[in-house]
Amino acid sequence: MPDTQRTRLLIARKVPAAVAKRAETEFHAYVTDADMDAWSVVEFCTKHALPAVLIGKKSGLQAEHIAALPPTLKIVANASAGVDHMDVAAAHARGIVVTNAPDALTECTADFTMLLVLAACRRASEYERIMRAGWGKSFGMTDMLGTRVNGKTLGIVGFGRIGRAVARRAQGFGMRVIYTDIQRAAPALENGATYYESLDAMLPHCQVLTLHVPGGGAPLMTAREFGRLPQGAIFVNAARGGLVDEDALYAALTSGQLRGAGLDVYRGEPNVDPRFATLDNVFLTPHMASATVETRDQMGFTALDNVAAVLDGASALNPV
Template identity: 50%
Template sequence: MNPPALYITHRLPDPVMDEARRRFRLVAEPTDQTPAPAELHQGFSQAEAVICTLNVTVDAALLAQAARLKIVANFAVGYNNIDVAAARARGIIVSNTPDVLTDATADLTWALLLASARRVVEGDRVVRAGAWSGWAPTQMLSAEVTGKTLGIIGMGRIGQAVALRAAGFRMPVIYASRRAAPSPAPAWKYLAKEDVLAEADFLSLHVPLTDATHHLIGERELERMKRTAFLINTSRGPVVDEAALVAALQNGRLAGAGLDVYEREPAVHPGLIGLPHVVLLPHLGSGTFATRVKMGMICLENIAAVLNGRPAPNRVG
């Protein structure tokens, strides 16, 4: 018997690709580029299973072409790029990759927080440009981290992992979320979102992108934050009104920001580019080799389960 047909929208790490080729028949060899609409339609129409990434929109029109498709395995935790209702209507399973990228994303959140507060990227640029004239008492003074208040919006797996790391910096943790989270000692304080905004020295976002969280942080919320506060976003770009953020940073309403995600990826608001007190990364939250391999293997396991008549371990919706 021929192995099942699998379409992968983007090239995955080599161990995942090797395993995919061993277990399935690839509809096409994926590349690092996002497929054109015609390529997507062709791939979905031929496949029994698809692994797609978060920058591929899987809508009702695309699913309508997929007569043989049984599962779409999203190479991400969030699945706002997939019309889950349309998939369900066609009997197509949707799966994701929870848990495995929690620590990698939490680590990167702290990298952004520290780099933003301590002006790490600015300092690197000064040294590389040969513009450093030597140590001086007032050179590139930055913000304290230890002992400051960490505010978190969205206390799911990643939010909790970020909060746990705050203990090493003796930072009190306050948070807003749909429900209270299990709290270690010292206790995390569960507050209303407005109070977290007002009290946090560093505000870190860890919510999924839904209709309710689109522009969760906008002009009104930024006005409520301290002028000395920093905003860190490793969740989804459209959670933040990027134009409002640029205005707040330009007007001194916010001390700085660390961003891994953007409202219209891969486009970045041009106002962010020239701001020295902003650290910008190209969506690297889960981007360790080990994590991306695990994510790919989870996708393959979900696919194997569904194609063999078993429930998907990570079914969503």
């Protein structure tokens, strides 16, 4: 257990070794060896009168947890871009600063999005299974054909940091980029991408569609939206599983409305709808868009930078 005279931070989720070392050195942090739940976080922070905590999805603090936190707590830091696992408004009402790491995941998530695009278009899942089964059969000129990425129109829903990073990569593959968001980006940020005022208006033009908006609320993609895509479109989601009506997605994939999909996130994760695993035209990954050594370290370091700023009496670097 920590020295209560020195400990200033609870790391309530497993973090990379480099992040743990810095937290222990700089904040005399108590670093958990297994992700803590929310009530365990409350109990620990209260017992040791801590001013800071770094949480994860399992330790997501809702209103009832935040109400029970000690008055000493100044900051709840998140080492992720999303904060949909906690009640930010309840924290603000108690004067607790909430931070995230919006820049840390950008490049890796954009890289991974392109992996999903390429894998779904080029039937990577099917090819890989053929090889693992021993191959043993030559393919002719009309067999196992994918769809070319170069020259296709990519529709991006959400043109923030990640959406723009995906656009740059897609343009490198010779794709035409269109996007929709709540407002148009500045021309310099568009970098040649074409803006549509609504999702409805953009969907019929998307040969490939990718989502880059926060989760929460009703699904963004339902049977209606999938139906507005051109037949044979490719769908990619590395944002949030809750953005998609999975029954509608399954129907679109099995009816031919969608040619394929690349999915990294799911409504019931970590339990994926088993129907998707039966489909040859879906490339599946287990929510791994940010899973590189460099990015996970940066996520943790960004959270610690925010903790340091707040505990030193300065403004948070990434307030939510």
